[in-house]
Amino acid sequence: xxxxxxxxxHEVTEMGQEVTLRxxxxxxxxxxFWYRQTMMRGLELLIYFNNNVPIDDSGMPEDRxxxxxxxxxxxxxxxxxSEPRDSAVYFCASSFSGYQETQYFGPGTRLLVL
Amino acid sequence: AQSVTQPDIHITVSEGASLELRCNYSYGATPYLFWYVQxxxxxxQLLLKYFxxxxxxxxxxxxxxxxxxxxxxxxxxxxxVHWSDAAEYFCAVGERPGxxxxxxxxxxTRLAVHP
Numbered sequence: 001x002x003x004x005x006x007x008x009x010h011e012v013t014e015m016g017q018e019v020t021l022r023x024x025x026x027x028x029x030x031x032x033f034w035y036r037q038t039m040m041r042g043l044e045l046l047i048y049f050n051n052n053v054p055i056d057d058s059g060m061p062e063d064r065x066x067x068x069x070x071x072x073x074x075x076x077x078x079x080x081x082s083e084p085r086d087s088a089v090y091f092c093a094s095s096f097s098g099y100q101e102t103q104y105f106g107p108g109t110r111l112l113v114l
Numbered sequence: 115a116q117s118v119t120q121p122d123i124h125i126t127v128s129e130g131a132s133l134e135l136r137c138n139y140s141y142g143a144t145p146y147l148f149w150y151v152q153x154x155x156x157x158x159q160l161l162l163k164y165f166x167x168x169x170x171x172x173x174x175x176x177x178x179x180x181x182x183x184x185x186x187x188x189x190x191x192x193x194x195v196h197w198s199d200a201a202e203y204f205c206a207v208g209e210r211p212g213x214x215x216x217x218x219x220x221x222x223t224r225l226a227v228h229p
Contacts, residue, residue, distance in 0.1 A: 004157070031214060043204065043219040050214065091157060101215050105150070105158040 004106030012112045018080040025094030035091040082113045120220035135190040137205030146208035147188040153201045200227045
């Protein structure tokens with residue numbers, strides 16, 4: 001089975017540019033999560049979708065960040081404009097929501113904003 | 115607020131030695147608990163999870179963890195470490211604010227294995 005797929009794996013951009021990260025969840029999963037990992041803050045949840053609908057976006061740092069899930073097999077996380085402090089590893093995870101749901105993580109996108 | 119503490123930032127063990135990684139959580143109800151492992155440049159892989167029932171949980175790669183409610187702990191153990199176990203290990207608690215598992219992660223423990 002294919003796991004969670006993320007692209008690109010690495011992204012280097014300059015401050016002020018728009019960055020789009022992509023995620024394809026595991027087929028059949030109906031929940032999708034975006035996380036950010038930094039040395040200072042560790043792993044933190046940015047946003048959670050259930051059945052393509054954003055349920056909890058309380059972790060989205062500011063208006064420069066936006067996320068969409070147009071269908072069950074695709075999600076994007078966009079940063080516009082990007083800033084150096086956005087440099088981090090961004091993970092997408094998916095699960096089948098339920099009593100004992102377990103999240104499965106993608107390989108991550110390592111973002112460097114210069 | 116829920117929280118997870120992993121007291122050890124770095125641990126070094128010799129190959130073949132036993133391993134215990136500590137995890138303490140703060141949670142008001144019965145917690146859902148997880149251990150994930152992250153190899154360099156990789157995503158997080160689930161090692162094991164506890165939802166209910168037997169407090170000793172077996173996972174992949176020979177790992178096990180024991181839930182101790184009285185100590186608010188969920189320590190990860192392995193009887194004999196292999197060089198390939200060198201990685202970063204994350205403990206997480208799942209709180210359910212709206213019917214889904216919102217994972218709260220610890221800061222991680224980086225494991226080094228000496229040959």
